[in-house]
Amino acid sequence: MNLPPLKTVNGHVQAVVSTGSPFTYSIVFRNSGDVAARAVVVTDDLPSQVEYVPSSLIFDNRILTDAEDTDEGTVQGRRVVFQLAAVAPDQLVTLSFRARLSGATSAGVGVINFATFTGQNIPPTTSSIAVVVTDPFGTVFSGRGGGAAPIPGARVAILLDQSETASLNIPPGIGFPPNVQNENLYATGNGPL
Structure with missing residues (x-):
């Protein structure tokens, strides 16, 4: 993965949202290497002001469960994890889930979030930053x-x-x-x- 994975909120690097209203985090990356990336783990530790919306994990347009089971996604509290057995060369991967700002967020404040990547044959890396701004109006x-x-x-x-x-x-x-x-x-x- 030569380019850093892109993380967005509602399709942009920054979005203004109302407290309690759901929004979508997306993580998109491509394996630009010559071999498959193996045992890729994408971890998104949500900030304390953000809570996960249950049953909203999606991997390449496929809905996943939140439980630790046979699919690629799990959620434990504020930690969202995608475990991909392999990412083929030139494969584009899109991961997404819904979240919302809790009532503990002050109006006009930006909340920063990013994901981390690890794997058997890739160096650890982080995604770009996505910022959710609490609607001040x-x-x-x-x-x-x-x-x-x-x-x-x-x-x-x-x-x-x-x-x-x-x-x-x-x-x-x-x-x-x-x-x-x-x-x-x-x-x-x-x-x-």
Whole structure:
């Protein structure tokens, strides 16, 4: 494996996600050697802020179990392991699983993750880094709290009438990053509530 294995989150090296919402980690690598890589073990120790979503292991579009059994994947707590008997020369391997940020993650914080590789006839290596950033939007802060502390359970709603039945219509396509499409996720039901 001449190039470092690529690790992504939702198909990118970095993604903004909401706490508790599932996202997908993918690890892609190719054996660029002349012989099969034997007994390849890919280990992903998830950071304390990230939890594995059960029954989500996939090896080259094949669903695996989480248990220690005859397939290539196992999960023990925050440790995700893929054990591949052999990776043929020029073979492209795609491994993936779902995870989510726990409630212990502060808004706007990036959580770094990578995988390690070992094998009988390959040098130990690590994948590229994937970063999950906790979505800072939707968090209400105490403006006079000195350190701008978040207010648990608080939310902001912009309504057109006092009966609280009509949400503000936000024009699409004129927003700013990360919400360039200016989508009102609360109005569509796709928000974090």
